[in-house]
Amino acid sequence: MGAYLARRSMAAVPLLLGVLTLVFLLVEAAPGDPFRFEPASGVSGAAQRTLRRAFDADRPLVARYVDWMRGFLVGDLGVSFTYRRPVSDLIREAGANTIVLAGLATLLQFLLGTAVGLAAAGSRRRWVDRSLTGLSSLVYSLPSFWLGLALVWLFSVRLGWLPVSQMHSVDAAEHSPGWRLVDFLRHLVLPCLALTLPAAGGIALYVREEVRALLGRAFVQSARARGIGEKALVMRHSLRSALLPVVNLFGLALPGILGGSVVLEVLFAWPGMGRLAYQAVLAKDEPLVLGCAWVTSVLVVVGSMMADLMSSWVDPRAREEAM
Amino acid sequence: MRRSGWEVVLTSAWLGAVLLAGICAPWLAPLPPDLQEDVAGARYLPPLTRADALRLSSERVQVVTSLRATPAGWTGIRNGRREEFAASEVLGVPTRRFYLLGTDSLGRDLTSRLLFGIRHSLVVTASSALLAVVLGVAVGSVAGLAGRAWDAGLMRGVDVIRCVPRLLLVLVCASLFPPSTLLLVLVLGATTWTGLARILRGEMRVLSRSDLAAAARASGASPLRVALLHLLPQTAPLLAVNTALRLADIILLEAALSLLGIAAPPPAVSLGGVMASGSDALADAWWIAAWPGLLIAGMVFALRSAGARFLRLPDPPSVA
Numbered sequence: 001m002g003a004y005l006a007r008r009s010m011a012a013v014p015l016l017l018g019v020l021t022l023v024f025l026l027v028e029a030a031p032g033d034p035f036r037f038e039p040a041s042g043v044s045g046a047a048q049r050t051l052r053r054a055f056d057a058d059r060p061l062v063a064r065y066v067d068w069m070r071g072f073l074v075g076d077l078g079v080s081f082t083y084r085r086p087v088s089d090l091i092r093e094a095g096a097n098t099i100v101l102a103g104l105a106t107l108l109q110f111l112l113g114t115a116v117g118l119a120a121a122g123s124r125r126r127w128v129d130r131s132l133t134g135l136s137s138l139v140y141s142l143p144s145f146w147l148g149l150a151l152v153w154l155f156s157v158r159l160g161w162l163p164v165s166q167m168h169s170v171d172a173a174e175h176s177p178g179w180r181l182v183d184f185l186r187h188l189v190l191p192c193l194a195l196t197l198p199a200a201g202g203i204a205l206y207v208r209e210e211v212r213a214l215l216g217r218a219f220v221q222s223a224r225a226r227g228i229g230e231k232a233l234v235m236r237h238s239l240r241s242a243l244l245p246v247v248n249l250f251g252l253a254l255p256g257i258l259g260g261s262v263v264l265e266v267l268f269a270w271p272g273m274g275r276l277a278y279q280a281v282l283a284k285d286e287p288l289v290l291g292c293a294w295v296t297s298v299l300v301v302v303g304s305m306m307a308d309l310m311s312s313w314v315d316p317r318a319r320e321e322a323m
Numbered sequence: 324m325r326r327s328g329w330e331v332v333l334t335s336a337w338l339g340a341v342l343l344a345g346i347c348a349p350w351l352a353p354l355p356p357d358l359q360e361d362v363a364g365a366r367y368l369p370p371l372t373r374a375d376a377l378r379l380s381s382e383r384v385q386v387v388t389s390l391r392a393t394p395a396g397w398t399g400i401r402n403g404r405r406e407e408f409a410a411s412e413v414l415g416v417p418t419r420r421f422y423l424l425g426t427d428s429l430g431r432d433l434t435s436r437l438l439f440g441i442r443h444s445l446v447v448t449a450s451s452a453l454l455a456v457v458l459g460v461a462v463g464s465v466a467g468l469a470g471r472a473w474d475a476g477l478m479r480g481v482d483v484i485r486c487v488p489r490l491l492l493v494l495v496c497a498s499l500f501p502p503s504t505l506l507l508v509l510v511l512g513a514t515t516w517t518g519l520a521r522i523l524r525g526e527m528r529v530l531s532r533s534d535l536a537a538a539a540r541a542s543g544a545s546p547l548r549v550a551l552l553h554l555l556p557q558t559a560p561l562l563a564v565n566t567a568l569r570l571a572d573i574i575l576l577e578a579a580l581s582l583l584g585i586a587a588p589p590p591a592v593s594l595g596g597v598m599a600s601g602s603d604a605l606a607d608a609w610w611i612a613a614w615p616g617l618l619i620a621g622m623v624f625a626l627r628s629a630g631a632r633f634l635r636l637p638d639p640p641s642v643a
Contacts, residue, residue: 146616
């Protein structure tokens with residue numbers, strides 16, 4: 001197991017290097033220059049040159065590339081052009097906000113999706129299965145930000161129960177910690193729901209298919225022949241095997257937890273990673289774009305590694321195959 | 324998922340209707356999609372509104388509801404207020420307007436915009452999916468068939484592209500060139516092909532060891548001929564499923580990009596664009612965002628059920 005882990009990590013290094021190089025070249029190729037000001041702005045040419053030097057943006061391409069690569073190794077991601085703060089600080093703050101939103105949503109997706117999928121697969125009544133499956137595929141088809149808009153329209157515009165966007169109310173600082181927590185949770189509900197429901201629908205369909213396929217297999221049939229009830233068949237005999245692909249999905253969902261859902265974060269003005277990266281690209285804030293890309297790429301690589309590790313833990317056969 | 328016949332009929336009928344609506348949009352649309360007759364008078368009219376367009380002598384058009392003839396001319400409600408129009412002011416007879424799905428913030432008819440939006444989205448998603456499938460098949464087949472060096476090189480490249488955050492890729496690509504429909508197609512196609520490349524590579528590796536490939540090689544077919552005429556047709560069911568699922572993904576992605584401001588420039592009307600424009604007017608007019616969203620959901624739903632159905636096809640008959 002240790003050797004397996006080591007080999008997977010070794011294979012990840014060139015992958016990460018490749019991703020970082022590609023992102024660097026992409027950002028370099030994008031037009032626009034954050035240090036070019038309109039003549040009317042009153043910023044002199046000398047001041048522009050000073051700014052450029054202060055942010056280390058005046059050095060040749062290769063030198064900056066090498067510098068950045070070295071920076072990533074020691075965890076120094078440079079200083080953002082637009083925020084004038086270390087990129088690592090910005091990412092830490094935005095990352096925390098995203099973990100709360102996307103982490104909770106991911107957890108709910110898997111709990112809800114697995115539960116609905118199991119209920120649909122295990123139900124002996126055809127209409128229960130069909131309505132759960134139908135509902136899941138319906139929800140799975142909704143564009144997540146359309147669902148977000150619909151929720152905002154219902155709960156904020158029509159009913160006025162929940163706030164439209166942001167993470168806190170404007171006057172939150174004046175209130176007690178308890179009030180602030182409730183305020184925060186109220187802001188969390190809508191983006192979390194919009195993020196949870198479509199993916200939960202997809203997971204439910206997936207789990208149902210897997211469990212249904214397993215229920216037809218010989219080992220389950222023999223258990224059924226021994227007189228074991230349908231519920232026990234689903235829960236005890238197929239669940240473990242059916243969870244394998246779910247575990248795999250979870251590893252693949254990991255980058256999403258930190259990468260954030262850009263569209264929903266933009267829609268709900270949630271100050272997370274996705275929104276940070278989006279604004280950084282629009283402002284051509286090179287260090288910030290590269291920093292965000294670095295975090296996401298590391299997560300993608302780690303996520304797929306974790307998926308492999310977890311499936312080899314649940315199912316020893318997968319370990320044999322991967323070796 | 325076992326499906327009964329009527330579900331298949333329903334899915335096909337719905338997809339066919341959407342396709343037909345897109346193709347026939349110029350003849351079905353009651354008004355030009357970007358006609359702004361009267362921004363103040365026609366904006367945010369709810370669905371099923373009946374109105375009349377009055378052409379005034381100043382060549383301006385006024386859209387009014389509950390129009391009535393009076394001894395002096397016409398009276399009707401425009402922008403929430405009752406207004407009088409002298410008979411001498413009005414040119415000709417008022418034209419009837421029926422806004423089936425309502426109007427948007429510039430007083431444009433949403434029915435017409437949606438019809439043209441379907442047309443645009445069909446063109447964009449179909450060409451992007453075509454591009455993605457061609458790229459995926461080409462890279463996947465070469466990696467699966469052309470030997471270890473090609474395999475290693477191409478698949479590492481695919482891994483790298485898969486690990487780059489997709490939105491970053493899209494945003495940077497989109498900021499490189501001025502916005503156009505072609506760019507949107509290129510961006511959507513170029514960022515969605517990697518999954519298919521991996522699947523095709525696996526499939527081709529298996530197929531290249533089959534008796535089918537051996538027989539073709541033994542009969543003297545060139546490697547290219549074996550790949551294109553003997554092995555590729557074997558992957559047709561797989562490709563059909565993946566194309567259907569890819570189309571659904573691209574429709575969703577295109578809608579999401581519209582919200583982030585990456586879309587074909589204005590004369591083009593896209594479903595995602597209409598939905599994005601409705602997000603600003605949620606309190607005034609829920610219908611602007613509602614219709615395109617439901618339409619997109621319906622298309623995605625149908626495409627995915629079609630894909631799920633094909634997934635259950637038996638294996639293609641063996642040649643050997």
